[in-house]
Amino acid sequence: MAAAVSGVTMPSVDPDTVPAASDAIDVRLAAGGDARAYERIYRRHVPRIHGLARRMAGDDDAGDLTQMIFVRAWERLGSFRGDAAFGTWLYRLAINVILGRRAATRTERERRDHGEGVIEAIPARPARSEHRIDFDAAIGRLPPGARRVFVLHDIEGYKHEEIARMLRVTAGTSKAQLHRARMLMRAHLER
């Protein structure tokens, strides 16, 4: 009998299957004012949120935006309903903060660029970029309108209809901006 069992070792508990330190628990704790629980939430989600902020708004603003997003989420935790994944809720809130701030602080420079709505003639072949920058960094150099659609569609997987609602443009504009962004991004493919 012993022989049959002696080779058996304890199965290791997969942290993903143990419902420990999950968002569901930490969100409840944080909603009750537990900042340690909220820090765990922050650590789990900050790479994705910061990536979104960086690509949508650029390196200079990404840190500030990320902080704003997590402070706003803390304020709103009480309104999070457990029926959606917390990550999805947080992500949507993040997009609202990013887009909301852009509306509030849109600069003259951005208006001058004709960032939105205007599709410039696109060269049939992209010019090879002189200073080679990495693909991810190049997203930040896209014209603002094209950049936002590119991030939301090709990186985050939103549909044109959703993007159109979020950005208050038509689905047709969203499609055109996406194409423009992709055409420009060809110059930054690693070759």
Add this chain to the structure above:
Amino acid sequence: MTITPAHDPWTDRLSEYVDGEMRPVDREALEHHLAGCPACSVALAELRSVVARAHALEDRAPADDLWPGIATAIAATPRRAPVARPPADWWRRRLDLTLPQLAAAALVVAALSAGTMWIALARSPLRAPAPGATAPVASSPAAASQQTAPAPASPTAVTAATADVVNPRYDRAVAELEQALADGRGRLDPRTLQVLEQNLRTIDRAIGEARRAVAADPANAWLRSHLATTMKRKVDLLRTAAMLTAGRG
């Protein structure tokens, strides 16, 4: 001398093609064009690479730790008390399944002394509770609402359910199992023992967190069932360990 080629209108439609958003008739026309237009063919391949590259981008934590700033800000942010919502019916339904099972397990465990538990486990493992207790949520909201008439949870019912989950008898039973395990640990090989203890620490931490969460939000049925599930996992783990110990003895 540079010759600027006339603008090729098909180029503007390549993203639509990549995304599969073209009407079949347009798609066929574009495919026909592609066969004779190297420029569009190259652009198409590049667009596909851009899309693939975008999908593959990885996120990384920011270089600077932003948490201290957030911690300061939220410390200064007054917070409304969370709104206690009555638990959705399907969660209570799940709880109905979970609690009796947990209670049964606790009773069986409590009825046995550590010594008899040892022997019983060595001979015939206690039956694991029905699959529903360990499986993730099985019933859909729709299915549950068909099965049970909605009844608003009264505060009394909630308190009773909480009391069931935080069960002193269960705690005592677990303590007995733990004691038994401590007595028998010499019979486990060091690696097994190490994994076991690591597992127990993980589960204990989970139980602690779940308990604090339930205390913070007693009306939340999901949290209560979560706590129940986590506690049950500890019993399962201790049983497995006990079997191993007995088997080696």
